[in-house]
Amino acid sequence: MNENAQVSRITKAxxxxxxxxxxxxxxxAAEKVFAEAxxxxxxxxxxxxxxxxxxxxxxYYFATKEDLYRKVVHDIFEIWLRAADSFDNAPGPKEGIGAxxxxxxxxxxxxxxxxxxxxxxxxxxxxxxxxxLETTLREWTDGRIAxxxxxxxxxxMAPVNPRHLLYMLWATTQHYADFGHQVETLNDxxxxxxxxxxxxxxxxxxxxxxxxxxxx
Amino acid sequence: MNENAQVSRITKAxxxxxxxxxxxxxxxAAEKVFAEAxxxxxxxxxxxxxxxxxxxxxxYYFATKEDLYRKVVHDIFEIWLRAADSFDNAPGPKEGIGAxxxxxxxxxxxxxxxxxxxxxxxxxxxxxxxxxLETTLREWTDGRIAxxxxxxxxxxMAPVNPRHLLYMLWATTQHYADFGHQVETLNDxxxxxxxxxxxxxxxxxxxxxxxxxxxx
DNA sequence: CCACAACCTGACCAATCGGTCAATATAATT
DNA sequence: AATTATATTGACCGATTGGTCAGGTTGTGG
Numbered sequence: 398m399n400e401n402a403q404v405s406r407i408t409k410a411x412x413x414x415x416x417x418x419x420x421x422x423x424x425x426a427a428e429k430v431f432a433e434a435x436x437x438x439x440x441x442x443x444x445x446x447x448x449x450x451x452x453x454x455x456x457y458y459f460a461t462k463e464d465l466y467r468k469v470v471h472d473i474f475e476i477w478l479r480a481a482d483s484f485d486n487a488p489g490p491k492e493g494i495g496a497x498x499x500x501x502x503x504x505x506x507x508x509x510x511x512x513x514x515x516x517x518x519x520x521x522x523x524x525x526x527x528x529x530l531e532t533t534l535r536e537w538t539d540g541r542i543a544x545x546x547x548x549x550x551x552x553x554m555a556p557v558n559p560r561h562l563l564y565m566l567w568a569t570t571q572h573y574a575d576f577g578h579q580v581e582t583l584n585d586x587x588x589x590x591x592x593x594x595x596x597x598x599x600x601x602x603x604x605x606x607x608x609x610x611x612x613x
Numbered sequence: 614m615n616e617n618a619q620v621s622r623i624t625k626a627x628x629x630x631x632x633x634x635x636x637x638x639x640x641x642a643a644e645k646v647f648a649e650a651x652x653x654x655x656x657x658x659x660x661x662x663x664x665x666x667x668x669x670x671x672x673y674y675f676a677t678k679e680d681l682y683r684k685v686v687h688d689i690f691e692i693w694l695r696a697a698d699s700f701d702n703a704p705g706p707k708e709g710i711g712a713x714x715x716x717x718x719x720x721x722x723x724x725x726x727x728x729x730x731x732x733x734x735x736x737x738x739x740x741x742x743x744x745x746l747e748t749t750l751r752e753w754t755d756g757r758i759a760x761x762x763x764x765x766x767x768x769x770m771a772p773v774n775p776r777h778l779l780y781m782l783w784a785t786t787q788h789y790a791d792f793g794h795q796v797e798t799l800n801d802x803x804x805x806x807x808x809x810x811x812x813x814x815x816x817x818x819x820x821x822x823x824x825x826x827x828x829x
Numbered sequence: 830c831c832a833c834a835a836c837c838t839g840a841c842c843a844a845t846c847g848g849t850c851a852a853t854a855t856a857a858t859t
Numbered sequence: 860a861a862t863t864a865t866a867t868t869g870a871c872c873g874a875t876t877g878g879t880c881a882g883g884t885t886g887t888g889g
């Protein structure tokens with residue numbers, strides 16, 4: 398019985414793995430195709446080919462193209478939000494904003510497809526994640542604005558408009574993902590090296606931190 | 614004969630006007646639809662409806678969907694490049710970069726659709742304007758980098774990486790167009806007022822100019 | 830007024846799309 | 860070994876797409 402239970406657990410895990418692995422492969426392929434072709438330009442056939450599965454199999458795991466897309470957008474939003482943790486529990490703007498830039502730049506480098514999908518979604522009027530913008534993002538933004546305002550009130554940084562500072566952080570860090578192709582083209586068609594990514598990070602942090610008066 | 618010539622000139626101008634006016638209407642509709650739906654999601658029928666013309670009429674003026682798209686992208690690129698003039702003939706970084714931010718922010722406000730089409734095009738790997746990136750944009754960028762470097766060498770601004778400063782300028786100013794929907798949602802769903810646009814401009818300029826050491 | 834060119838458009842077409850389904854194969858349970 | 864649940868897939872379908880075209884209308888120069 399013990400043996401049976403053991404086998405049962407193993408094989409049960411195997412079936413779970415099939416589903417999880419296939420969903421993972423499909424989501425990865427979808428993220429890339431949606432990023433490169435947009436929602437309208439992406440086809441289930443293209444995603445299926447990239448995932449190495451028959452198209453009908455995709456519909457077994459994700460009922461519709463929109464369901465699949467929604468999952469992709471949701472996943473990148475989770476990653477995006479998690480980067481916010483760098484902001485919290487920071488003693489001051491230098492550490493908090495510095496760490497946030499680092500985290501967002503790392504996301505741009507490691508999840509360029511997801512970043513593009515998110516950008517594309519917002520650019521087209523956020524048809525499927527409008528509620529996220531109005532609830533979660535709204536609350537997150539209000540919280541950070543309050544934190545920045547507190548730093549200003551405590552004299553830890555120059556009095557700048559916290560909202561526009563946030564927008565500047567988002568825009569600048571996302572640029573390296575969303576406009577990565579342009580950045581690469583202007584870099585002789587080559588992807589940025591480790592050293593170049595470090596220089597980009599440092600440049601962004603230097604200008605912004607000095608811009609808010611926490612660097613000489 | 615004089616009368617005939619006069620009439621001829623008028624009527625000839627009228628025919629030219631028909632073409633020019635229809636092309637204008639079609640391009641305006643196309644810019645909006647491409648921006649809101651992406652190239653793949655846009656349909657000739659939707660553009661035709663928005664332009665108030667039969668679909669077949671669109672194909673009379675623009676042979677294919679891609680031709681139409683190409684023209685839209687080309688037009689916004691021209692506007693984008695023209696904003697660069699603000700950069701030139703400036704005595705120093707404070708005036709040059711300040712004027713550039715102003716110009717780019719005005720473009721984001723007045724041509725939000727075009728900005729989105731451009732962003733979308735680059736995000737999807739610049740399938741139709743790759744040559745622009747490699748030639749015109751490349752030369753423009755190299756020129757401005759040299760100009761910024763000259764300012765640095767002359768001690769007119771802090772020594773920052775000119776390339777990443779440029780990227781920051783592009784990203785930040787474009788953000789208000791490309792992510793305009795997000796900005797609007799976080800502004801209680803209302804478009805920015807004149808006053809808010811002015812505040813955005815001032816915030817961006819203050820942070821960046823202080824960031825490069827030309828403001829106390 | 831005539832002849833020619835430019836402009837307009839409803840009807841149509843092949844291709845492709847997202848999605849369905851019945852039949853089959855594989856894995857898990859008893 | 861039999862049964863059930865899950866996973867797989869080729870073939871198919873209605874709907875929509877970009878694009879075509881023949882036949883019409885309108886404007887233009889002689």
